[in-house]
Amino acid sequence: MDGSHATGSPYAPHTDAEQSAMLEAVGVDSEAELFDIPETVRFDGEFDIASRSEQETRRLVRSTLAQNDDLTELLGRGHYGYYVPSLVDHLADRSEFLTSYTQYQPEVSQGFLQALFEFQSLLVELTGLEIANCSMYDAATALGEAATLAERVRSTSGHRVLVPDQLLEGRRSTLENYVAGTDLAVEAYATADGTVDVGALEEQVDDEVVMVYAENPTIRGTIEERLESIGSLAGEVDALFVLGSDPVALSVLKRPADVGADVVIGDASVLGLPTSYGMGLGLFACREEYLRQVPGRLVGVSEDATDRRAFTLTLQTREQHIRRERATSNICTNQAWVALRTAMHAASLGPNGMVDLANRGVTRATDLANRIDEIPGVDAPIHDRHHIREFVARTDQPANVLAADLEDRGFAVHVVGDHEIQLCVAGVSDDQLDSFAAALEEVAR
Amino acid sequence: MSDRAEESLEGAEQVRYDQARYVEDGQYEPLLSEKDLTRVDIGDTGSDADGSDDGASADSPLPDDLTRDSLELPELSEPELARHYTRLSQMIYGIDSGPYPLGSCTMKYNPKFTEDVAALPSGAVHPDRSERSIQGTLEVLYRLQDYLGRIGGMDAVTLQPPAGAAGEFVGIRVAAAYHEHNGEGHRDEVIVPESAHGTNFATAALGGYDVVSLPSDDDGRVDLDALEAALSENTAALMLTNPNTLGLFERDIEEIAEMVHDVGGLLYYDGANLNALLGRARPGDMGFDVMHYNVHKTFATPHGGGGPGAGPVGVVDELAPFLPAPRVREADEDGEGDESTYELFDPEQTIGHVHGYQGNWLVLVKAFAYIARLGDEGLTDASAKAVLNANYLASQIEYDVPYEPFHHEFVASAGDQDAADVAKRMLDYGVHPPTTKWPEIVPEALMTEPTEIESKDTLDRLAAAFNAVVDEDDATLEAAPDRTTARRIDQTAAARSPRLSWHALDDADER
Numbered sequence: 001m002d003g004s005h006a007t008g009s010p011y012a013p014h015t016d017a018e019q020s021a022m023l024e025a026v027g028v029d030s031e032a033e034l035f036d037i038p039e040t041v042r043f044d045g046e047f048d049i050a051s052r053s054e055q056e057t058r059r060l061v062r063s064t065l066a067q068n069d070d071l072t073e074l075l076g077r078g079h080y081g082y083y084v085p086s087l088v089d090h091l092a093d094r095s096e097f098l099t100s101y102t103q104y105q106p107e108v109s110q111g112f113l114q115a116l117f118e119f120q121s122l123l124v125e126l127t128g129l130e131i132a133n134c135s136m137y138d139a140a141t142a143l144g145e146a147a148t149l150a151e152r153v154r155s156t157s158g159h160r161v162l163v164p165d166q167l168l169e170g171r172r173s174t175l176e177n178y179v180a181g182t183d184l185a186v187e188a189y190a191t192a193d194g195t196v197d198v199g200a201l202e203e204q205v206d207d208e209v210v211m212v213y214a215e216n217p218t219i220r221g222t223i224e225e226r227l228e229s230i231g232s233l234a235g236e237v238d239a240l241f242v243l244g245s246d247p248v249a250l251s252v253l254k255r256p257a258d259v260g261a262d263v264v265i266g267d268a269s270v271l272g273l274p275t276s277y278g279m280g281l282g283l284f285a286c287r288e289e290y291l292r293q294v295p296g297r298l299v300g301v302s303e304d305a306t307d308r309r310a311f312t313l314t315l316q317t318r319e320q321h322i323r324r325e326r327a328t329s330n331i332c333t334n335q336a337w338v339a340l341r342t343a344m345h346a347a348s349l350g351p352n353g354m355v356d357l358a359n360r361g362v363t364r365a366t367d368l369a370n371r372i373d374e375i376p377g378v379d380a381p382i383h384d385r386h387h388i389r390e391f392v393a394r395t396d397q398p399a400n401v402l403a404a405d406l407e408d409r410g411f412a413v414h415v416v417g418d419h420e421i422q423l424c425v426a427g428v429s430d431d432q433l434d435s436f437a438a439a440l441e442e443v444a445r
Numbered sequence: 446m447s448d449r450a451e452e453s454l455e456g457a458e459q460v461r462y463d464q465a466r467y468v469e470d471g472q473y474e475p476l477l478s479e480k481d482l483t484r485v486d487i488g489d490t491g492s493d494a495d496g497s498d499d500g501a502s503a504d505s506p507l508p509d510d511l512t513r514d515s516l517e518l519p520e521l522s523e524p525e526l527a528r529h530y531t532r533l534s535q536m537i538y539g540i541d542s543g544p545y546p547l548g549s550c551t552m553k554y555n556p557k558f559t560e561d562v563a564a565l566p567s568g569a570v571h572p573d574r575s576e577r578s579i580q581g582t583l584e585v586l587y588r589l590q591d592y593l594g595r596i597g598g599m600d601a602v603t604l605q606p607p608a609g610a611a612g613e614f615v616g617i618r619v620a621a622a623y624h625e626h627n628g629e630g631h632r633d634e635v636i637v638p639e640s641a642h643g644t645n646f647a648t649a650a651l652g653g654y655d656v657v658s659l660p661s662d663d664d665g666r667v668d669l670d671a672l673e674a675a676l677s678e679n680t681a682a683l684m685l686t687n688p689n690t691l692g693l694f695e696r697d698i699e700e701i702a703e704m705v706h707d708v709g710g711l712l713y714y715d716g717a718n719l720n721a722l723l724g725r726a727r728p729g730d731m732g733f734d735v736m737h738y739n740v741h742k743t744f745a746t747p748h749g750g751g752g753p754g755a756g757p758v759g760v761v762d763e764l765a766p767f768l769p770a771p772r773v774r775e776a777d778e779d780g781e782g783d784e785s786t787y788e789l790f791d792p793e794q795t796i797g798h799v800h801g802y803q804g805n806w807l808v809l810v811k812a813f814a815y816i817a818r819l820g821d822e823g824l825t826d827a828s829a830k831a832v833l834n835a836n837y838l839a840s841q842i843e844y845d846v847p848y849e850p851f852h853h854e855f856v857a858s859a860g861d862q863d864a865a866d867v868a869k870r871m872l873d874y875g876v877h878p879p880t881t882k883w884p885e886i887v888p889e890a891l892m893t894e895p896t897e898i899e900s901k902d903t904l905d906r907l908a909a910a911f912n913a914v915v916d917e918d919d920a921t922l923e924a925a926p927d928r929t930t931a932r933r934i935d936q937t938a939a940a941r942s943p944r945l946s947w948h949a950l951d952d953a954d955e956r
Contacts, residue, residue: 008826009819011554011745011898014833018901022837031829034836036694036850041731043724047595051820054558061814064588065567067581075571078801087523089564091530099539099555101547102751104880106936107929108872111533112750121946125517131945135752137607140801148651173770173797177618181653223511252487252505255513267801277582278572278802279753280607291943297751301950302939305924305932314939320610320647321883325656330647333608333741335805337749344530350520351485355503362506386507403575412574 010054071412072432073275076390076424077219078139078168078267081275082248082357083427088272088344097340102297102333106312107304113311116336117299119343126250127264127285128257133296135268135335136282139244140171142265143213144178145284145295145329149263150211150240151182152293152328158208158239159183162201166191166219184210194222194383194392198229205233215244216253220422221365221390222383223253231260246270247283247346248361248426249388251354262287270426271349272341281338292318295329297336361389364425364433369393371437372423377444382420390424392416397444405443411436483520488512536930537750538877544899544907546838548854548880548892549642549690551720551742556818559746559811568810572802576788583787586803587773589813590757593738596816596824597719598729599759603768605804609717610644612737612756613684615769617652618796619735619760620682620711622767626794629709632681636710638667640691640884642717645684654681661886665691665848667701676708686715687731688722690884690892692835692851702732711735711764716756719743720896721832721853724825728759735760740812747811755808770795771803828853830897834904838895841908843915847887854894856887857911864889866922867914873928874910 014022028034035042052060073081092098096111103109103116116134123132136142147161161179163172165188176186190200196214205212212234216224224230227243234241243261245253248270256264269281284296292315300314320327349357365387369380372393380393395402399415406413414422425433488505505512521529538545545552562568570579590602606612617635624632635649638659649656657675662668666689676683683705687695695701705712714728714736720743728736740746741754748754760768771789819827831853839846844857857879859867868878868891880892891911895904914922926932944950 009823009830009897011556012826012830013898013900014830019833022833022901022904025840026833026836027840028836031833034832034850035725035852036696037722037726038696038699041698041726043598043726043730047592047724047821047824049592049595049816049820049824051822052818054556054818057814057818058558058562060817061562061585061810062565062567064584065565065581067584068567068570069578070567071574071578073571073574075573077573079572081569081571087526091527091534093560094531094534095541096534096537096539098560098747098749099541100537100750101539101545101550101552101748104547105538105868105872105878106934107869107926107931108538108877109536109750110930111536114536115530115533116750117946121948122518124946124948128513130948131943137611137753137805138801140798141607141611168801170798170801174799174801177614177796177799178651180618180621181651223507225511250513251516252503252507252512254511258513274569275571277568277570277579277806278800279804279806279808280801298943298945300939301944302935304934308931310931310934312934312936312939314936314943314945317940319643321643324643324646325650327643327647327650330610330614330644330651331608332610332642332644333748333752333754335607335753336751337747338753340750344526347519347521347526347529348523351483351516351518352503352520354518355485355487355505355516359503359506366506386511407575407578412571412578414573 071407071410072428072436073412074423074428074436075412075414076221076426077414077422079275079278080270080389080424081427082270084272084274084345085348087348088341091344092337092341097337103313106310110311112336113299115340115343117301117311119339120299122343122346123283123285126247128255129261129264129285130288131291131294132283132285133294134299135339136284136296136331137335138280138282139265139267140174142282142284143171143244144175146242146263146265147175147179147184147211148182149290149293149295151184153290154210154238154240158210159185160209161186161211161213162189162204162209163213164189164191164196164215168219194218194220194385195224196226196230198226201230202233205237207237209237209239211240211242213242213244217249217388220383220392221387222385223388227254227259235260247342248354248358252358268342269338271345273338281335281342291315293328294318296331297334358388361426362387365389365391368423368425368433372440375437375441375444378440389426390422392420392422395419395421395444402443406439409439409443411439481519481521482517484515484517486515543876544895544903545877546879546893546895546907547877548856548894549717550880551894551896552748553745553896554898555745555747556815559814562814563807563810580787583773585810585813587775587787589809590773592816593757594759596723596727597736597738597759598727599736600762601765601768602757602759603772604755604757604809605769605800606737606756606758607800607805608752608754609737609739609756610648611799612758613644613648613715614651615758615799616713616735616737617648617654617682619764619767620713621652622794622796623711623764624681632679634679635681636675636683638685638689640689640886641684641686642690642715645715649684665693665886666695667697669697669700672701672704676704676710678708680705680708680710682711682713684713684715686718688718688852691848691856691886692854693848694852698731717742718853721828723828724821725828729761735764741808744812744815746808746815753805753808755805755812766792766794767796768792769799770797827897834895834897834899838893838904838908841905842911844891844911854892856884857891857893858887859889859891862889862922864891866925867891869933870914870917870922870925871910872926874913876907876910
């Protein structure tokens with residue numbers, strides 16, 4: 001071996017001499033002798049995967065991904081392309097953050113534990129609830145975990161979980177999978193004008209309901225105005241009121257704790273992650289009384305042997321590696337590094353920056369809606385509500401035709417009905433919005 | 446103590462931690478603390494009437510009854526934040542800091558170029574983009590599905606599960622859907638060996654199954670008689686990892702597969718230990734019907750302090766119709782041109798989604814790049830060196846290793862010592878310790894997995910750390926560590942009075 005690693009793993013550092021010495025110490029002639037695999041199941045074939053240099057591999061990935069079209073994305077619906085400051089990339093990519101494992105040895109993990117503690121603190125401040133874990137996979141899986149929590153804390157009666165009929169398919173389907181092993185059944189309740197139809201919901205709520213789920217803002221970008229009423233309906237039958245939201249919206253919207261929410265779930269990756277093909281960061285905050293039933297990892301404060309403040313994973317007796325089949329969740333690897341990025345992004349914005357970002361989502365969405373409402377062939381917004389970041393517009397053209405025409409001109413939009421498109425301003429510059437409005441005018445009529 | 450261990454004690458790690466240590470009046474550099482918190486009042490008319498300290502006011506375009514009153518978060522400049530997070534990073538031990546032989550976790554070096562590859566702007570797309578506009582993304586996913594299928598000997602692969610345990614959950618849900626489809630919905634038991642990863646038990650329970658625990662035989666492998674007794678017409682699946690958590694290859698795997706299949710059950714492969722087998726054996730060839738891959742272990746994508754990972758699932762043809770939606774395939778073309786196009790599709794009997802979108806893309810693209818870099822020769826050699834390293838390290842340590850022949854990991858016993866204390870003491874010697882007290886088959890277990898990335902020199906240093914602790918007394922062990930950022934941390938106190946945010950600290954600490 002000449003050190004160039006033309007063959008073999010480029011990340012295995014053994015020289016020929018070292019390898020020989022090690023084989024001798026073990027008492028075998030070759031590595032192959034160490035594999036205790038019966039001949040009948042031994043693999044003697046090839047994967048037929050070529051080995052490449054680092055340079056060739058980079059070229060392969062770059063040229064493959066270069067086939068993606070470069071579009072301006074006016075896309076949202078739970079996943080937002082906010083600009084992430086360079087600070088976040090550079091600090092989060094420090095290899096101590098990137099290459100460490102779960103903090104099972106807290107004495108050499110204080111930095112990460114503190115960062116996660118700060119993340120939990122961020123969510124506690126945003127939600128007004130007493131506790132938050134240090135991440136789930138995404139909003140959909142966090143919703144599933146909320147339902148299984150509801151089953152545990154309301155295990156004596158009931159099996160119905162109520163969700164809005166406009167719930168994203170990915171969230172609803174993930175929830176269905178999470179409750180498949182329980183007695184819970186998921187039912188939709190009606191929405192009207194983009195928000196909860198509280199009257200219709202009231203009809204459906206009875207003693208059999210263990211969880212009522214609502215979102216603020218809704219998936220259509222509207223702000224839910226009757227959260228207290230929804231919370232009361234849930235509270236009257238002792239069902240958990242679970243609210244879906246995100247850190248940017250929560251910077252200005254009413255605190256979930258103040259409208260009776262028992263649990264807040266959502267995707268926290270709106271801060272810290274660019275558009276990354278749907279990769280997420282599940283946020284999970286809840287009331288303190290569910291502490292021993294909470295899923296996921298928790299970082300707490302303790303003291304070390306010299307009485308100094310120190311951080312550690314805590315209440316691990318809820319977790320799968322200790323409690324096994326009686327654990328509150330099967331989650332193990334979570335999204336810790338993404339939580340770090342989110343905390344960094346939030347810290348870089350500060351409270352003023354967070355509030356500004358949210359408020360701009362309100363004013364810019366309103367501005368865009370007003371502007372394109374002037375365009376013949378488009379009515380916007382269709383919901384007579386307050387909006388944040390995004391809204392739905394009605395189009396004279398079939399929406400899918402319009403979307404395809406817009407894509408040819410460099411813009412991606414959601415199709416949410418036969419004659420409905422949804423537009424989002426998060427992460428889109430004013431110049432891009434100007435260009436978009438011009439393009440829409442060309443194709444909308 | 447050996448010279449080598451003395452050297453370790455006086456080595457570079459001590460310096461590193463001391464540099465990171467910022468002590469003032471007996472405190473570490475604190476949290477983003479109350480001095481940094483700024484309160485913004487929201488939605489009032491801009492009058493800062495209550496006179497709150499540092500209060501700022503943000504006019505909201507929304508009516509008061511829809512907005513919160515205030516938001517209180519740290520307000521720091523960019524340079525302050527850069528220092529804050531740099532200091533935090535200096536108080537973390539990662540695989541780039543030193544050896545990390547955490548059994549079953551496969552802490553491998555993560556090549557740096559994959560970070561650049563994952564950061565390519567063209568890789569950053571919204572998940573609702575049209576298929577025609579993200580052909581590059583779909584091609585990477587398609588090729589990764591294909592690579593993983595070949596490596597595992599599986600017919601079809603989904604990339605959606607965002608972690609290994611999520612992959613297990615897909616496996617269990619797919620098994621349930623398959624049995625249901627065949628009119629076998631009565632099967633309500635999943636068999637899990639006692640030594641299995643805790644996730645296996647939790648996943649089976651989450652799937653609604655009764656968990657049947659399977660004891661090991663005297664050799665540390667599946668006890669075939671116990672398996673025979675556990676199997677029945679109610680068996681939905683057996684979850685197994687091979688080699689198992691003792692690093693031992695289940696030599697009877699073909700017989701095990703036959704026994705499970707004979708009663709109509711499915712055989713599930715936990716991919717946590719796949720790093721031991723690359724190019725030597727494939728789960729599909731051993732009779733496994735469904736498996737998950739821990740790409741953040743086997744394929745060297747960073748663990749990120751606890752995620753994100755990714756847990757793709759491979760299945761045999763019979764189970765492919767039940768996989769999560771959507772998957773990626775080559776589109777039917779009329780033979781025009783030689784470039785393939787790719788599309789998403791929903792498998793016929795799909796269980797639906799297990800993630801809001803398509804899982805952890807950034808992790809997947811790193812895994813793709815890693816596999817493409819290593820290829821056949823690199824992957825096969827990685828396993829060979831991983832197994833050589835484990836065997837060499839075991840031959841150099843004085844602790845007893847009761848079960849063999851093992852592959853990529855071994856479980857030593859700390860004997861009369863407390864394994865958790867041994868681990869704390871090893872921190873003082875500048876290395877990360879093994880996984881402790883698990884699996885329970887071995888008393889005071891030290892479960893050790895050096896992986897292929899460590900050199901003989903590093904393994905010798907690791908062995909020196911093990912051997913330095915062997916003869917140390919309980920008092921020394923219990924006092925450890927004393928050369929780390931924090932000394933021994935009281936985990937009982939943390940659990941007894943949980944303080945989980947800076948809000949909780951305000952009350953308890955009167956900072």
